[in-house]
Amino acid sequence: MAIFNDDISINSLIGHGSFIKGDIKINGFTRIDGDLDGNLETHGNVIIGEKARINGNITARSITVGGVVKGNIIAPESVHLLSTSTVIGDIQTHRLRAEEDVVINGHCISLSDETAYSNSVSEWQNQQAITSKSLKF
Numbered sequence: 001m002a003i004f005n006d007d008i009s010i011n012s013l014i015g016h017g018s019f020i021k022g023d024i025k026i027n028g029f030t031r032i033d034g035d036l037d038g039n040l041e042t043h044g045n046v047i048i049g050e051k052a053r054i055n056g057n058i059t060a061r062s063i064t065v066g067g068v069v070k071g072n073i074i075a076p077e078s079v080h081l082l083s084t085s086t087v088i089g090d091i092q093t094h095r096l097r098a099e100e101d102v103v104i105n106g107h108c109i110s111l112s113d114e115t116a117y118s119n120s121v122s123e124w125q126n127q128q129a130i131t132s133k134s135l136k137f
Contacts, residue, residue, distance in 0.1 A: 011044065016051055023056070030060070032067075039071070046075075050084045057089070072106070076117075079110075092121055 011028030014020060018034030026042040033049035039056040040046065046060040052067035062077040065085040072089040073079055079091055083099040089106045094117060096110035109124060111117040 014052075016049070048085075050082070090124070092124065 012026045012030045014030075014032045014034045014036065016033040019037070020034070021037045023039040024036065024041070026040070026044070028042065028044040029046075030040070030042055030044060031047040031049065032040070032052045032054065034052060036052075036054045036056060039058070040054065041059045042061075044061055046058060046063045048054060048058075048063065048065045048067045048069060050066040054067070054069045054071065057071040057074070058069060059074045061075060062079070063073055063075040064080040064082065065073070065087060066082040067084070068086045068088075070088045072091070073087060074092045076092075076094055078095040078097065079093040081087065081096070081098040081102040081104070083101045086103040087106065091104070091106065091108045091110070093110050094112050094114075096108065098104070107124065109117065109120045111120060
C-alpha cells in the first residue's frame with residue numbers, strides 16, 4: 001500500500017527553460033515553471049509558475065496559476081489565479097480566487113454546493129461533447 005502525502009513537498013518539477021511535448025500523468029504535488037504542450041493530470045496540487053506556458057488541459061485537486069494556460073482547468077478543490085496569470089479556457093472548481101489584473105477568456109463554473117456543481121459540470125460536459133461533434137465535418 002502506497003502512502004500519498006503531497007501537501008508536504010513537491011513531487012515533480014518542470015523547471016524554467018524546460019519544454020515538454022505530450023500528455024503527463026503525475027502522482028502528487030507538481031510545480032511547472034517551464035513550457036508544456038500537452039495535458040497535465042494529477043490527483044495532487046499544481047503550481048503553474050509566472051513564466052510557465054501550458055497549451056493543454058489541467059486536471060488536479062487544486063491549482064495555482066501564475067503563468068499562461070491555454071486549455072481547460074478542472075480542480076474540484078480550488079483554483080487560485082495570481083495577478084500575472086492568463087487563462088484561455090474554461091475553469092471548473094468549488095472555490096475560485098482571482099487577484100487583480102487576471103485575464104480569463106472562457107466559461108467558469110465555481111459553486112460550493114456539491115449538487116449544483118455536479119449538475120453544472122455535467123451540463124458543461126454535454127455542451128462540450130455536442131460542440132466537438134458539430135464542428136467536425
